[in-house]
Amino acid sequence: MKKRSTNLRVKLPVFLFVFQVIFVAIYFAFVTYDEHADARFQTNQTNPMHNALYKDYPFFTDIQVMVFLGFGCLLAFFRLYGFGGMVFNFLTATFAIQWAILVQGYFQFCHNGKIHLGVINLINAEFACAVVLISFGAVLGKTSPLQLLVMALLEVPMFAVTEWVVLKYLRINDAGGSILIHLFACYFGLGATFVLYRSGLTEGHVKENTSYHSDILSVMGTLFLWVFWPSFNSALTLKGDDQHRAILHTFIGLSASTLTAFALSAMLNKKGKLTLADIQNVTLAGGVTVGASVDMMISPAAAYVLGMMGCTACMLGYKYLSPFLAQRCRIQDQCGIHNLHGLTGLISCAAGICAILMADEEVYGPSLYEIFTHRAPVEGDPKLQELQMLIPGLKPGLGRTAREQALFQVAAVFSTIGLSALGGIITGYLLKLPYFASPSDDFCFDDVVFFEVPPDYDAPLKLSYKMTAEDSPDVPHQRVVIQLMDNNMENKCA
DSSP: OOOOOOOOOOOHHHHHHHHHHHHHHHHHHHHEEEETTTTGOOOOOOOGGGGGHHHHHHHHHHHHIIIIIIIHTTTSSSTTTTTHHHHHHHHHHHHHHHHHHHHHHHHSSTTTTEEEHHHHHHHHHHHHHHHHHHHHHGGGGGHHHHHHHHHHHHHHHHHHHHHHHHHIIIIIOOOOIIIIIIIIHHHHHHHHHHHTOOOOGTTTTTTTHHHHHHHHHHHHHHHHHHHHHHHHHTTTTHHHHHHHHHEEEEEEHHHHHHHHHHHHHHHTTTOOOOOHHHHGGGHHHHHHHHHGGGTTTOOOOHHHHHHHHHHHHHHHIIIIIHHHHHHHHHOOOTOOIIIIIHHHHHHHHHHHHHHHOOHHHHHGGGGGHSSGGGGGGGOOOOHHHHHHHHTTTTOOOEEEEHHHHHHHHHHHHHHHHHHHHHHHHHHHHHHTTTGOOOOGGGGTEEEGGTTTTOTTTTTTOOOOOOOOOOOOOOOGGOOOOOOOHHHHHHHHOO
């Protein structure tokens, strides 16, 4: 069978230039400034410090660090795939944000035929980008940059539509994005990797390993994510006490999951040693687990327990569930996104539903109807007028009971999982098309197929490629013989 060419000289530039032209045309025709960025709305009575920039930009910069540095470093843990992990993250993230500004702008920020652009749009677009990068983790090292761009091209609108449907019609509470970000990204990625299953990788791959330096770089990514995760969870919450609680709960949850991760890593290792993969991933579980209830009055103790629960589920998932999914279900989840985002996301959703069922005015006071806006009385209800005297600006709600709101949360969980998995499967089939330059099994987890690499990129792991006379110089057409040689063993034999 003829192998597919991975040469990007024509394919990648054509894709990027075509979509840049399309984006420029759309921006030119349909994008304008919002009232906080438009000079026409500013007068001599305008206080510049009231501009939305000053409350949104700090969160934007924090999430920028998470997207480009946090995810980038975290995904660079393979010994021979450091370039791919960081650079493809950079490429995919930039494309996804540009695309999400337009797609989400149409659904959320479009007025009078124009998308009104402000920093808040960029924050929402970066959340959509985070969805793509989480899904990227499931297919890390097994896809070309062109495939990743196509995945972003398809996933962003699928996410935007799901987000719009869930928020507009189901009207749920999901401040930290446990449903719409973590669950969607997880099951979309699993759907894609299920279709892109490679039987040749069932027993592992010779290059599917880490090095001392790649693991250090990956831990740096973990630290970037850990430090800025409170901003991620609190960016879109109501300003004031809601946002304050979100930051507190996220930090407490992360702290609890970190300490639990160190304990479980040593306990589950037969030699009683720490495993760096646990530190890189499982320590972050608490940030996901508190997400659905992050702005609610759940108590600091509950946030701590959720961090411990999420960490335990994530750790056991990496140890037992991921091998089962790979061997029995044809799901090769390269970064274990089902453990860090799927299992913890489900725990978070269950906790959020419990918090909603227990929420009442005795605990929250009148602000109950600000946090749970859909439980506020309907227009014309005398109670609404009483509440508006206490909370000026309170808008009419849907008059839902706690039980009704909880049922809508459940519906959102199942509909999000179903839509995302279906979208991932469809995307996976499209990514299998030969044009998208998928690497062969021999060249998975290897930068050499898509990058000009330095001579020592594979040290101390040395790879030698033997070609027959009829083989093309194009890398995928080579017949590969991989020889592993440890420099330390060479020194001993010398």
